[in-house]
Amino acid sequence: MIREGRSLSGRERNCCFLNLRGTQFADVSAVFSLDHVDDSRAVALTDWDHDGDLDVWLTNRTGPQVRFLRNDVPTENQFLAVRLEGDPQQGCNRDAIGARVELHMSSGEPRRLVRTLSAGDGFLSQSSKWIIFGLGNRSDIQHLTIRWPGTATMESYGDLVAGKRYRIVQGSNQAVSVASRQTSVELSPRDLDLTPSSDRSRAVLSKPLKVGQLDYVEHTGQTKTLHGTPNSPVLINLWSATCDPCIEELKDFVKQSNQVFAAQLTVLALNVDGLESSMANTNDHAKQVLAKLGFPFASGLATKELVQKLDDLQHKFIYRQRQLPLPSSFLIDDQGRLAVVYKGRVDVEQLVADSKHIGRASERERNVIAGRPGSWVEDHFVKFPIAVANEYLEGGYIEEAQAHLEKHLEKESRFQDAATSEEARRQDIRIADIHHALAGIAYGRRNVKATLHHYEQALKHRPKYLPVENNLAWLLATLPDDSLRDGDRALQLAQSVCRRTDYQHTSFLDTLAAAHAEAGQFEDAVKTTQKAIELAEHKGNQLAVKELRQRLQLYQEKKPFRQASR
DSSP: OTTTTOOSSSSOOOOOEEEOTTSOEEEOTTTTTOOOOSOEEEEEEEOTTSSSSOEEEEEESSSSSEEEEOOOOOOOOEEEEEEEEOOGGGTOOTTOTTOEEEEEESSSSOSEEEEEOOSSOBTTBOOOSOEEEEEETOOOEEEEEEEOTTOSOEEEEOOOOTTOEEEEETTSOOEEEEOOOOOOOOOOOOOOOOOOOOSOEEEEEEEEEEOOOEEEEOTTSOEEEEOSSOSSOEEEEEEOTTOHHHHHHHHHHHHTHHHHHHTTOEEEEEEOGGGTSOHHHHHHHHHHHHHHHTOOSEEEEOOHHHHHHHHHHHHTTOOSOOOOOSSEEEEEOTTSEEEEEEESSOOHHHHHHHHHHTTOOSHHHHHHHHTSOOOOTHHHHOSSSHHHHHHHHHTTOHHHHHHHHHHHHHHHHHOOOOSSHHHHHHHHHHHHHHHHHHHHHHHHTTOHHHHHHHHHHHHHHOSOOHHHHHHHHHHHHHOSOTTTOOHHHHHHHHHHHHHHTTTOOHHHHHHHHHHHHHTTOHHHHHHHHHHHHHHHHHTTOHHHHHHHHHHHHHHHTTOOOOOOOO
């Protein structure tokens, strides 16, 4: 939903539904003033003011972060409140979580009211452990029964009075009346000051993205390339002659051109009108507009390929997929990396400040770019790089993931003289895991030799590493390159894996069968594949069954399996 430009949970009104005695539900959100546009997350119910009715605490994803809704509906209805304390000696937890409490009335309907005491009864929330029974206009309480968790016994309590609060300890055989809280916390309501919406935004990348080659058309009609490593930061500005904010932005650049030049910042204004109409007519009109403004910076015409590439880049870190507005601007650092994306008119002073700090690695420079105080999580919590690399990969930052892993691999390899054997063992596990992750990246980039290298290195540091042994055996048995296959080694690894898993793992058996076939042992390959098919069918894995049957046919024809060329 977010990627399509819709809201997953933003500015959606809260809903409250009333159970109409088990027949259907009625939407009472507005009637009870609960339909706030708060992006609410958690709700907790409690009789906060001890008046016998339930009040509501809400937490929200945005502002206000906490909202208290006091129930002030005027009513003369009765209630009964009970707080339980379990006895661990009798097998019950102290908070009596799981207790089933039944209140029996002597007349009217329903005769029996039931509540169960629960913990964590909502998302990231816990309501009060006071059990509240709403009695309406009745007060004819007959007795109360409690089924305590952890025991088969049931206790019964009588002489309870409506409108009161009681504390009951398991095994005490008495309900002790508890006075309502006399003190109160005054919470005064106030209006919420909403941040006004803006048609401008500025997104700074903490990890700039490599842009590569960008081609645009000069006013002469010649195609020009913005190379991957410009000599100074470059701002690519997309504008249209029919867009009033675009024209105002160009005027801002003209007025503050001295600041821009002083910052050694290159501005490249590219007109986008030719994307949908004649580029020749667009070119003449764009030149006239820029000449009339006295625009002192470089300019030209955008191509569909350039706009699409910039749009794809910004969607790598701005998850919500929306069409680029006009104007839009992209600040590229002197290493050819996208560092900042501006949507709407650019604040030239902010642009100049950004151009001075992008591409720097120092903590001070990073904090300036962030625009607010704080600390960078990677400086405190990155003890092991696999999780961070996975986040890079999920975002499509393959080069960054590989560089991150290689940096940590170098660091681990530099300190091989561990103080104790246990520390050395843990270090070997970390190095093996990094090689395992690097092998996955290399395979995804179709670098088979690097994949084999990393798998071998992983086993060097962690010899009995099941997934690595299996993956390496599979490659050595099935690669299309004759110079890379090694049937004997594949068979050795696959047999070791299957022995240690008691021949009960479908994919491991599949690898063993492929290794048998590569070694020319087709009868064993057939038997092993048939065993794998049985396991897959038992688990209902029809996709695996289909693939295994295809390989089984090969082995029955005395042909080894070869995976597609990479």
